[in-house]
Amino acid sequence: MAPDRHPAETMKSDVNDVKERSQQLAPEACAQACVVSKEAEDLVRDLLVRFGDKWSMRVMDELYERGALRFTRLRDCLAGVSQKMLTQTLRQLERDGVVGRRVYAEVPPRVDYELTPLGIELAEALCGVWEWAMRHESRVATARAAYDAQAGTRAGRTEQ
Secondary structure, three states, rough: OOOOOOOHHHHHHHHHHHHHHHOOOHHHHHHHHOOOOOHHHHHHHHHHHHOOOOHHHHHHHHHHHHOEHHHHHHHHHHOOOOHHHHHHHHHHHHOOOOEEEEEOOOOEEEEEEEEEEHHHHHHHHHHHHHHHHHHHHHHHHHHHHHHHHHHHHHHHHHHO
């Protein structure tokens, strides 16, 4: 953001940019995109909760970038994850059909985890979220700081 611009001006210009882009969309494309079944809506909500946790997106990212990994190798790639949490995360991702588990009949037994085709497609879709966050990290931080400063001013007025 330019130092001589007030955060509200920046947000106003952002809103105008969004309005201009949305007007460029074909009306029939918007109408089709808005027709969503209750089941699809529930699935989206469930997935957002799932991938909003601390580890799921990171596990998927590692498997997407590195391919099939053994449990211990995956745990080594995820600094701070406990064995229990990684096990729970992998089980849930396997339940959702985005991670596959392959057991090899060896001594000692070997287990590899990898993304399924469904998981690869989801990982590519989630990549847009990572890219958006990297592109807009400073703008979000600026907006939060402006909001917090304004909220602090409002809180100070209500205390008086």
